[in-house]
Amino acid sequence: MEQVQKKTAAGSRTRSIAFVALTVAITAVSAWVTVPLGPVPFTLQIFAVAFMVLVLQPKEAVAAITVYLVLGAVGVPVFSGMRGGIGVLAGATGGFLWGYLLGVGLAVAVRFGLKALLARDGQAKGARVFVIDFLTGLAFLAVAYVCGWAQLMAVASMTPAAAFAAGVAPFILIDLAKLVAAVICARAVNAAVGRRA
Numbered sequence: 001m002e003q004v005q006k007k008t009a010a011g012s013r014t015r016s017i018a019f020v021a022l023t024v025a026i027t028a029v030s031a032w033v034t035v036p037l038g039p040v041p042f043t044l045q046i047f048a049v050a051f052m053v054l055v056l057q058p059k060e061a062v063a064a065i066t067v068y069l070v071l072g073a074v075g076v077p078v079f080s081g082m083r084g085g086i087g088v089l090a091g092a093t094g095g096f097l098w099g100y101l102l103g104v105g106l107a108v109a110v111r112f113g114l115k116a117l118l119a120r121d122g123q124a125k126g127a128r129v130f131v132i133d134f135l136t137g138l139a140f141l142a143v144a145y146v147c148g149w150a151q152l153m154a155v156a157s158m159t160p161a162a163a164f165a166a167g168v169a170p171f172i173l174i175d176l177a178k179l180v181a182a183v184i185c186a187r188a189v190n191a192a193v194g195r196r197a
Contacts, residue, residue: 016057020064023052027068028078039156040093040167043080046144047178049100050107050137054186058108065104069097093167095151096144103143111136130183137179 030044053061068078069089077084079097089097114132145168153163 016060019056020060020067023048023056023061023064024068024071024078027052027064028071031078031080032082034080037170038166039152040096040148040171041080042171042174044178045080045096045100046141046171046175047182049104049144050140050179050182051186053104053107053111053136053140054133054182055189058112061104061108062101065101069101072097090155092152092155093148094155096148096167098151099144099147100140102147103140106143107136107140110139130187133183133186134179137182141175141179 027045027048030048033044035042049065052064056064072078072084073086073089075084079088080093088094111132114135115129118128118132149160149163149168152158152167153160156163158166
């Protein structure tokens with residue numbers, strides 16, 4: 001019996017590591033899809049990180065975004081435009097990357113709290129789960145925006161209004177669409193692989 005439990009635990013750890021590695025790879029590839037729009041480029045990272053939060057367990061999601069940022073910081077070209085290095089994290093758009101880490105932390109807490117609240121009443125089903133997942137994505141997005149906006153102001157010496165106009169406003173609608181897409185894709189993946197994120 002003990003041997004079976006050890007094998008099950010080892011298989012579970014292996015599967016967890018594989019999911020974390022896969023989401024890190026998806027996030028890196030999504031960063032390479034870049035359309036320049038002023039100081040902040042358009043990428044698919046918001047979709048990828050929101051997807052990460054929704055398909056991974058909370059600890060896995062935090063580990064995945066941490067691994068992604070560490071890889072980028074040491075020079076692996078996983079950031080937008082196939083860039084890497086600590087200079088990217090310290091640059092004008094680096095606040096968005098730091099915001100991903102803080103945003104994932106808040107998002108997993110929001111998701112856990114909302115699911116626990118609704119599960120207590122037996123209502124965490126169907127459309128309500130979609131709303132929970134979307135609110136989770138919004139929490140992540142809000143933190144990423146605030147951090148990115150603050151660092152853009154500081155590093156690029158922009159006024160709050162100018163930084164908002166350049167780094168946040170052009171992306172709001174498209175990022176909301178990315179969140180909806182991430183929720184839909186994550187629900188499909190969770191259903192297909194039997195994950196309970």
